[in-house]
Amino acid sequence: MSDPAARAGVITEISGWVVxxxxxxxxxLREVVLVGDERLIGEVIALNRGEVTIQVYEETEGVAPGHPLYATGEPLSLELGPGLLGGVFDGVQRPLRMLAEQEGDFIGRGSRLPALDREKLWDFKPAIEAGSDVEPGRVLGTVMETPALPHPIIVPEGVSGNVKWIAAAGPRRITDVIARLDDGRELxxxxxxxxxxxxxxxxxxxPDAPLITGQRVLDTFFPLARGGTAAMPGGFGTGKTVTQHQLCRWAEADVIIFVGCGERGNEITQLIDELPRLIDPRTKRLLAERSILIANTSNMPVSAREASLFTGVTIGEYYRDLGYDVLLLADSISRWAEALREISGRLGEMPAEEGYPPYLSSALAAFFERAGRVVTLSGGHGSLTVITAISPPAGDLTEPVTRHAARFVRTFWTLDRQLAAARVFPAVxxxxxxxxxxxxxxNWWSSQVSPGWAAAREEAMTFLEEASRIEETARLVGADSLPERERFLLRLADTFQEGFLQQNAYDAVDACCxxxxxxxxxxxxxxxxxEGLEQIAKGTAASALPIDFAALQRMKTAKELP
Ligand SMILES: Nc1ncnc2c1ncn2[C@@H]1O[C@H](COP(=O)(O)OP(=O)(O)OP(=O)(O)O)[C@@H](O)[C@H]1O
Ligand SMILES: [Mg+2]
Known part of the structure; x- marks a missing residue:
């Protein structure tokens, strides 16, 4: 963010982070302003003649009427370029790790560090020659952002012309000029x-393919398309966070963005501590090298939490535009919606259902619609897949956030409290x-894995439905009075739950399938x-079937399977 250009006004009223x-x-409207002598970052959210309402992204303690206001002349914007990977940012992209190093654990107010390191040198390799005509998306050159991920440097939106000069190969800072156009513009x-x-x-x-997550119940039964959207509602302790961490690690994406949105601070601290040590199963390098963490925990200002989802999704789109498959995980959009509710309340807006503002639905739409698979301006393919956890109060799926999110997502993974209580994980x-x-x-499964995929999945769905009906009957009349056929299916369904649906996140072999x-x-x-049903039709008793159920159950970690 640029330095304050000029004094723009005087503070008249402070109510929390609304000034x-x-x-x-x-x-x-939406211009970034700096509030008070400490120059706290804020955004203009309402203008009424001479009166300005500002949402401040930091604690406003100590700011008082009469204090100055400064204008920046710029809207809230994010820095995009090499150096994002491995970063930990807050909701308005302040670099938390660097700030912590500079100021200790406490993040000082008004801390003004740029999101991206200005001093770091990147080995730039030009991809075009002087004299080339360029347009938005054109690749000017490349740097290796990490040893595994090339970062093309593309011409930004709105810029085109003839390249008069392009930098030679060599080390450059992100703010060094690497190209000059004939009209004098510098890139x-x-x-x-x-x-x-x-x-x-x-x-x-x-969508042309699934985003493989390595989680059987998800990939096989409720697959998510690459570039698709998923919501994962689940009551307290049903495994939303652990499942998202699993997905961070195992999902087949090039870049992972994790938005920790209003969740417990200690979980995020743990993630920040653990992430740099986790080994990426795909590249055998550090997972942190292809992930970005955006942290706005429950103890950080609510206004920045509202911004964090959009910060995440914009960074996601940027890597998509570089031709990558990006996965964004948000934990959880309920806490984000609560931030929206609190902001709206402070502004004195008329609340709609359960106190949420009437624009909850359109705000969710504005977020989810940014997922997708695209042809980028550079002509390559990229995708942004979005998975959000939802924490419905009391696990009630009819509450507004779940209901509205359900309208915008194509994949819906409900975590079940009873399964979680029985320690059946993932509790989908x-x-x-x-x-x-x-x-x-x-088509992907049929051509890449097995032509019989759709039929097998269909058959398994029918099997699960029938088993759950039998289970209900068994609960009423007792398992002993079930016919042989039903007894067998019930037994097989139990084995299927343990041997297929259940997957242990902490088991070295089973964590990813x-x-x-x-x-x-x-x-x-x-x-x-x-085969069992055939035998039973011929008169064999369920208990006499030659099936080794224990072996079936263990098969998921068997060495001889692919
Ligand atoms: N896939 C899994 N494998 C093994 N254990 C799991 C799995 N998922 C969840 N658990 C267990 O369930 C516990 C609670 O999970 P988690 O913290 O993810 O729930 P949550 O839905 O995020 O809860 P909250 O609503 O409090 O945020 C974990 O500590 C872990 O013991
Ligand atoms: Mg959680």
């Missing part, structure tokens, strides 16, 4: 983008979850089902 001021110069590796505005693409594409309810499986996802293994397990279970 009112009398403007002395014209200010724009660097650093770009700015407004968090609330979608980044342009050449074309939006339909096969009854209350669903996924619209696009043809591209089915390849699509091929998922398919092999599924086919085996379905074959056992068909």
């Amino acid at each position: 009112r001021a009398r403007a002395e110069v014209p200010l724009a 660097t590796m650093l770009q700015k983008w407004r968090a609330r505005v979608r980044r342009p693409v050449r074309e939006r594409l339909v 309810s096969t009854r209350a979850s669903y996924s619209e499986v696009p043809p591209g996802v089915t 390849t699509p091929a293994r998922q398919m092999a397990l599924l086919e085996t279970f379905m074959r056992v089902r068909r």
Whole structure:
């Protein structure tokens, strides 16, 4: 953010992080202003003649009426460029790790450090020659952001012309000029983008493949498309956070963005501590090298929490535009919606359902619509997949946040309290979850894994439905009075739960399951089902079937499977 240009007004009223001021110069809506002598970062959220309402992204203690207000003349925007990977930022992209190093654990108010390191040298390799015509998205050159991830430097939106000069190969800072156009404009590796505005693409594409998560119940039964959206509602302690951490680690994405949004501070601290040590199963390097953490914990200002989702999604779009498959995880959008509610309340807006502002739904839409698979301006393919946890109060799925989110997502993973209580993890309810499986996802499984995928999945769904009906009957009449066929299916369903649906996040082999293994397990279970049913039809008793249920259950960690 640039330094304050000029004094712009005087503070008249402070109510928490909502501050009112009398403007002395014209200010724009959504302009960034600096509040008080400490120059706290704020954003203009309402203008009424000379009165300005400002949302401050920091604690406002000590700010008083009569204190000055400064204008920056710029909207809230994010820094995009090499150096984001491995970063830990707050909701308005302040670099938390660097701030902590500079100021100790406490993040000082008014701390003004740029998001991206200005001193670090990147080994720039030009990709074009002087004299080339360029347009937005054109790759000027590349730096290796990490040893595994090349970072193309692209021409920003709104810039085109003829390149008069391009930097030679060599070490450059992100603010060094790397190209000069014939009209004199200078380009660097650093770009700015407004968090609330979608980044342009050449074309939006339909999903063509699943985002493999390595979690059997998700990939096989409720698959998520690459570039798709998923919501994961679950009551207290049902495994939302652990599941998201699992996905961080195992999902097949090039770049992971984790937005810790209003959740417990200690969980985020733990993540910040652990992340740099985790080994990436794909690259065998550090997971931190391809992940970005945005942390706005419950003890940090609510206003920055509201911004954090958009900060995350904008950084996600940026890596998508560089041609990568990006996964954004948010834990949880309920806490984000609470921030929206609190802000709206402070502004004295008319509340709608359960105190949330009437624009809750459109705000959620503005977030989810930024997921997708695209042809980038550079002509490559990229995707941004979004997975959000939801913490519905009392696990009630009819509450507004869950209900509205459900309208915008194609994949819905409901975590079940009873399963979690029985320590069945991941506690994904096969009854209350669903996924619209696009043809591209089915084609991927059929061509890459097994032509029988759709049929096996269909058969397994039918099996699960029937088993759950039998279970209910058994509860009423007792398992002993069930016919042989039902007894067998119930027994097999129990084995299937332990041997397929259940997956231990803390087991070295079981934590991640390849699509091929998922398919092999599924086919085996379905074959056992068909053969068992045939035998029973011929008169064999369920207890006399030659099936080794214990072996079936152990198969998921068997060495001989793919
Ligand atoms: N996949 C898993 N494998 C093994 N254990 C799990 C798994 N998922 C959750 N658990 C267990 O459940 C506990 C609670 O999980 P977690 O903290 O993720 O719940 P949560 O839904 O995020 O809770 P909250 O509503 O408090 O945020 C974990 O500490 C862990 O013991
Ligand atoms: Mg949690």
